[in-house]
Amino acid sequence: MAISKEQVNYTANLARIELTEDELNILSRHLDDIIKFIDKLKDIDIKEVAPCSHVIPIRNVFREDKAHKSLDVKDALQNAPAKENNFFKVPKVIE
Amino acid sequence: MNYEPVIGLEVHVQLKTESKIFCGCPAKFGAGPNTQTCPVCLGLPGTLPVLNKKVLEYGVKTALALNCSIQPFIKFDRKNYFYPDLPKNYQISQYDLPLSYKGYIDINTDGSIRRIGITRLHLEEDAGKLLHEGSDAASSYVDFNRTGIPLLEIVSEPDINSPQEAYEYLTSLKAILKYLDISDCDMEKGSLRCDANISIRPKGEKKLGTKTELKNMNSFKAVRSALEFELIRQTKAKENNLKITQETLLWDEKMQKTITMRTKEEAHDYRYFPEPDLVPFVIEEKDILSIKNNLPELPRQKYSRLLASYELSEYEANILTSDKNLAEYFEIGAQIYKNYKNLTNWMLGAFLSELNNRKIAPENSPVAARDLINLLKITDEGKINNLTAKAVLTEMFNSGKSADVIIKDKNLAQISDKGMLSKIIDETIKENPSPVSDYKNGKENALMFIMGQAMKKAKGKANPKIINELLKERMKNA
Numbered sequence: 001m002a003i004s005k006e007q008v009n010y011t012a013n014l015a016r017i018e019l020t021e022d023e024l025n026i027l028s029r030h031l032d033d034i035i036k037f038i039d040k041l042k043d044i045d046i047k048e049v050a051p052c053s054h055v056i057p058i059r060n061v062f063r064e065d066k067a068h069k070s071l072d073v074k075d076a077l078q079n080a081p082a083k084e085n086n087f088f089k090v091p092k093v094i095e
Numbered sequence: 096m097n098y099e100p101v102i103g104l105e106v107h108v109q110l111k112t113e114s115k116i117f118c119g120c121p122a123k124f125g126a127g128p129n130t131q132t133c134p135v136c137l138g139l140p141g142t143l144p145v146l147n148k149k150v151l152e153y154g155v156k157t158a159l160a161l162n163c164s165i166q167p168f169i170k171f172d173r174k175n176y177f178y179p180d181l182p183k184n185y186q187i188s189q190y191d192l193p194l195s196y197k198g199y200i201d202i203n204t205d206g207s208i209r210r211i212g213i214t215r216l217h218l219e220e221d222a223g224k225l226l227h228e229g230s231d232a233a234s235s236y237v238d239f240n241r242t243g244i245p246l247l248e249i250v251s252e253p254d255i256n257s258p259q260e261a262y263e264y265l266t267s268l269k270a271i272l273k274y275l276d277i278s279d280c281d282m283e284k285g286s287l288r289c290d291a292n293i294s295i296r297p298k299g300e301k302k303l304g305t306k307t308e309l310k311n312m313n314s315f316k317a318v319r320s321a322l323e324f325e326l327i328r329q330t331k332a333k334e335n336n337l338k339i340t341q342e343t344l345l346w347d348e349k350m351q352k353t354i355t356m357r358t359k360e361e362a363h364d365y366r367y368f369p370e371p372d373l374v375p376f377v378i379e380e381k382d383i384l385s386i387k388n389n390l391p392e393l394p395r396q397k398y399s400r401l402l403a404s405y406e407l408s409e410y411e412a413n414i415l416t417s418d419k420n421l422a423e424y425f426e427i428g429a430q431i432y433k434n435y436k437n438l439t440n441w442m443l444g445a446f447l448s449e450l451n452n453r454k455i456a457p458e459n460s461p462v463a464a465r466d467l468i469n470l471l472k473i474t475d476e477g478k479i480n481n482l483t484a485k486a487v488l489t490e491m492f493n494s495g496k497s498a499d500v501i502i503k504d505k506n507l508a509q510i511s512d513k514g515m516l517s518k519i520i521d522e523t524i525k526e527n528p529s530p531v532s533d534y535k536n537g538k539e540n541a542l543m544f545i546m547g548q549a550m551k552k553a554k555g556k557a558n559p560k561i562i563n564e565l566l567k568e569r570m571k572n573a
């Protein structure tokens with residue numbers, strides 16, 4: 001299955017990546033190769049194989065419901081590009 | 096043409112745990128912005144989520160109470176989208192192996208029982224809180240305290256046929272959740288949130304119409320109003336051959352109408368995949384059984400039991416069991432006071448209105464059940480009459496004092512002393528010669544007037560039964 005430029009663009013947009021025309025051309029070829037490679041898995045008979053939900057065979061890892069101390073606000077905010085009154089400040093998201 | 100609505104509801108409930116779902120930050124409401132965060136719930140690289148045991152337990156408990164089947168093997172998945180309230184750019188949720196499927200709630204509509212299906216119930220983390228008002232009009236403000244609060248998502252089947260039924264479903268669901276004591280269910284604080292899907296189709300048609308999604312309703316009444324509005328809007332559109340577009344609409348409480356949501360959110364394509372940071376969970380049959388055996392009595396069960404045990408009407412049992420704590424209050428009272436009818440009348444009348452006037456929940460009532468019973472017993476003994484008793488109850492709510500103290504302090508005790516009452520009657524007869532002669536001439540009504548005058552003289556405190564007897568006796572001989 002060939003990957004169209006529209007599909008690459010759509011995926012890039014979901015990942016918030018902006019691509020040039022050249023990158024689009026290269027990536028659609030690359031993705032095509034990658035998918036073809038992965039498609040080889042379809043040739044394997046997996047009728048007897050249980051679906052894998054996780055690579056390590058561990059189940060039921062819990063923590064008890066105990067609250068611990070949180071970060072200080074100033075530590076929580078120290079990497080924020082913009083902040084105000086202990087809030088993270090972001091571009092307005094609603095019109 | 097006649098159209099019928101097809102409604103499905105999606106409810107998010109914050110679980111009442113001490114800590115968040117995947118980290119140890121406190122899950123308490125109302126703390127200062129960004130004071131309850133850590134590297135895990137801020138989504139910092141290299142951190143690992145670990146599931147809070149209580150969250151799974153509460154989830155199983157709720158699923159069982161909603162008659163759902165528990166999946167023996169569950170996992171978490173990442174739901175990917177970009178939004179500033181989501182620090183990891185994905186929400187840990189459940190996709191294809193959720194906690195449970197296929198349950199139902201029986202709701203009471205117009206005296207008959209309707210069964211509303213529950214499609215699924217799953218666990219996930221809450222997102223942060225966005226504020227859009229601040230010093231800078233071009234900015235939004237983010238508080239990540241809410242990020243990682245445990246959520247249960249409960250999705251109903253599109254079985255709901257009217258806005259009123261949606262209201263009943265939510266009321267019943269909330270009652271069950273409150274009985275289970277797994278959430279505060281406070282819509283104002285956002286611990287219970289509801290989105291609704293609605294489409295319409297010609298009556299009898301099987302195919303579903305185009306649905307719209309309604310958001311931003313902050314009470315059950317608002318859900319009902321939004322659905323009523325949308326039902327009319329869609330019906331009008333159909334009648335005028337206008338196209339109904341699939342979209343998300345926001346309920347505007349002030350304007351009482353739905354408006355198209357305009358955000359910079361992209362079309363939904365969540366690209367779910369298994370969360371590699373969390374291992375799957377196997378839920379053992381014996382653990383399910385143990386939770387099942389420890390389920391508290393649920394609203395419908397309590398309703399049936401109260402109906403059978405206390406000579407209540409369906410209406411009375413319904414109100415008493417609509418709130419677990421109200422029902423408990425009633426049962427504490429009923430243990431020490433056997434006139435259930437009188438207790439019910441008082442609770443559904445004066446007691447509830449005192450609570451409602453003060454916006455107090457039954458469990459926070461300043462008047463304990465045994466204090467109320469004490470008041471009823473005093474009234475039964477004839478120490479005060481019914482009218483005075485109601486005033487005493489109000490005073491009990493206001494001051495927190497016991498009925499005995501209030502009656503003594505305000506000198507409200509009824510006069511039952513025959514000597515004293517005879518004196519009052521003598522005076523009243525003397526002062527009202529014409530009604531007295533009217534009565535003697537056959538005007539029965541005149542007796543009521545004289546009685547009223549005597550009561551007035553006793554400042555309302557005369558024992559009505561005794562004064563009535565004495566007065567009749569006296570008039571016979573006068």
Ligand SMILES: [Zn+2]
Nearest residue numbers: 118120133136
């Ligand atoms: Zn945290």
